[in-house]
Amino acid sequence: MQTLHVELGAHSYPVHVGAGILEDLGRLACEAGLQPARAALVTDTNVAKLYAERAQASLRKAGFDPIVVTIAAGEASKSMAMLATLYDRMTDAELDRSSAVFALGGGVVGDLAGYAAATYLRGIAIVQIPTTVVAQVDSALGGKTGINHRRGKNLIGAFHQPRLVAADVATLATLPEREFREGLAEVIKYGAIRDAGLIADLGDQVDNIIRNRDAVALEAIVMRSLQHKAVIVEADERETGLRKTLNFGHTVGHALEASAGYGTYLHGEAVAIGMVAAMRLSQAHAGFSGADAARLTALIARAGLPTAMPAGWRGEEFIRALRLDKKRAGAGVEFILLDRIGHTVTRTLTIDAILAHL
C-alpha cells in the first residue's frame, strides 16, 4: 500500500492505493478520524455482488453500522430521482451528523453518494472507495460531486472533499474490458498535460497493462496519476486556474456525452475523442506539432479508445451542450490546449472557431 496526503488545510485527507486494502476499510476509516457510527455504504448493482460484503464486513469489524444502498449501475443513476431515493434511505436509517457515507464503486457512485453526503444535513462525511480505473485515478480525489441534468452533465453539484480515499487496485481485476480501457484515457490525460515521461512509459507498457492488469504496474500508474491530481487540487481547490488543466479533452467530451445521450459513450471514451479534438484545436491555436498529435493519437488508439468524432455530431444538441459547459466564459468557450506534450495553454475560442477545426 502507498499513501499520499492531500493537503487542504481543514479539509486534508489521506489517499491509500494498494492491492487488497478493501479488507482494511474500517480500520483505515478510523485512522482517518471517523467515529464508528451509523453509516451508509452506497454501491451499484455490478459492484455490490463482488465487493459489498467484504466492505461491509470490514466496516462492521471496526464498529460501523452500515446500511447498504445499491443503485442501478450506469450514468442514468446520477439523477434527481436516484438522489431522492438515497435521501429517503438515509433519513429512514436516521443518519445524523456523526454518520458517514461510503461510496464503493465507479464515478457514478462516487459522484451521487458524494453529492448526497454534501447536502444531507448540510454536509456529512464521505469516504471514496473507487473500483474503476477512472474513479481511482481521477474522480475519487478532489471533492467534485454532482448529478446530471437533461441539459448537461454535472450541472447540479457541490464541492465536498472526502475524508479518506481507499483505492484497491485488486478490484480492477474484475472490471469489464471496456471500462478498464476507458480509465486509461484519464491516465493518458495526465501525461498529455503534465508528464511527457508518463506518455513515454505508457508507450512502452500500455499493451502489457491491458493484457495482464498486474497489481504492481497498476499501483504505480494509479499512484502516479493521483500525485498529479493531488498537486493540482491542492493548488487550486475550487477550479479557478491550474485545476482547469484537468479539463483537457473534457469540454468536447462532455458535449459529446450530453448530445449523444448519456450512456452512448463511457466517460473515458468521450474524453479520448475530446483529447484528439483538443489536439486538433491545439495545432490550429497553440502551435502543437503534427508529429506529437500523431504520437498521442496513436497511444489513445492502442489503449483501445475511440479517436474520431461520431457521424452526425455537428447537431444543435452538441452546440447547445458546448455553450452550457461550465468552462464557458462570456462569449467564448475556454479550452485547455497543448503547446507540447506535457504542457498546456488556455485559449478562449468562439463556437465557430471550434466547429471549424473538429
Place this chain on the structure above:
Amino acid sequence: MQTLHVELGAHSYPVHVGAGILEDLGRLACEAGLQPARAALVTDTNVAKLYAERAQASLRKAGFDPIVVTIAAGEASKSMAMLATLYDRMTDAELDRSSAVFALGGGVVGDLAGYAAATYLRGIAIVQIPTTVVAQVDSALGGKTGINHRRGKNLIGAFHQPRLVAADVATLATLPEREFREGLAEVIKYGAIRDAGLIADLGDQVDNIIRNRDAVALEAIVMRSLQHKAVIVEADERETGLRKTLNFGHTVGHALEASAGYGTYLHGEAVAIGMVAAMRLSQAHAGFSGADAARLTALIARAGLPTAMPAGWRGEEFIRALRLDKKRAGAGVEFILLDRIGHTVTRTLTIDAILAHL
C-alpha cells in the same frame, strides 16, 4: 440606509437595511462586485405582484438581464419538485458561472433559491432580498440554504453565503398581520439569548411596533437583530459552537413544524412555542428563574404569538422529528437553554427528560 459588513474572509459581504432600497438593488449588486449578466429573480406568488417589477426594473437599469421565476407561496415549495423546476428554468435560460440568483421574498424563497444557487454549476452567486421580518432579521444572513424532506425541515441543504443582503423595511408594510408578528419571535430570540436590553426595549415598544410598522423603528430592530446574527455567524460560520445558540426555541419548534404538518404553524409561531418550551427546560436544567420565564412568555404573548404546546403534540411523529433534529448528538438532543435573560447554556437532554418538562 444602514450598512453592516459580515466579515468571513473570502466570503464577506455587505448587509443593507433601509426603507425603499429595493429601488437601488441593481446598483447595490454592482457595488458588491457582481457583474451585470444573465440572472434569475426568484420570488413567490404573493411577493411577485407587489415588488417583482420594481426589483426587475432596478436590475435591468444596472445592466442585469433577469428571468423571473415565481414559485407558489408557502413552505410546501421547499421541495425537491420545486427545486427541479428552478433548475429547469435556470438551465433553459442558460445561466452560467457569471450569473447570479436574486431571492426576493421570505425564508422559503431565500432557502430554496439559495440552495439552487449553491448547487447549480457547483455554486453561483446568490443575493438575498428579504421581504418578511423573519427573513430580514434572521434567515437572509448566514448562508444556510436548503429544502425540506418528508422526515424533517431543512434536511437537505448547503452553506452558501450571499454576496449581498438588501433588507427593504418598506416591504414589511404589506406583510399580513400574522407573518409580521411571527417575525417578532426571532427578534425576541436575539434578546433572550444575547441582549437583555432589547427585551426591555421590546417590553416598551412592542405594541407600538405592531400597530404602526414605523420604518424608523423597524430599521432599528432589524439592524439590531442583524448585528447579533452577524457577530454569531462571523464567529462560527459552520455552526459548531456559538452559532448553535441561535437554535434557542428551534429544536422543539422544528419538531412541531414537522409533526403538525408543514404549514400548520408559521416558522416564528413554532419557534415562539419552542422558546416557551425551552424556558421550561431552562427552569428544570439551567436554573432559569420563574419570574424571567413569566416575563418573556408575557412578551411573546403580547407580540400575538402562541405560547402553548398544541393539543395532542406528544405523538410518535413529534418524537421522531425531535430525534432526527440536526442538533442531535449521540444518545441525547442538544438544547440551547437560558440561565438568565440574555445568556445561554447548552445541555444534552434525553428524550425522556425533554418530554417530562414540556
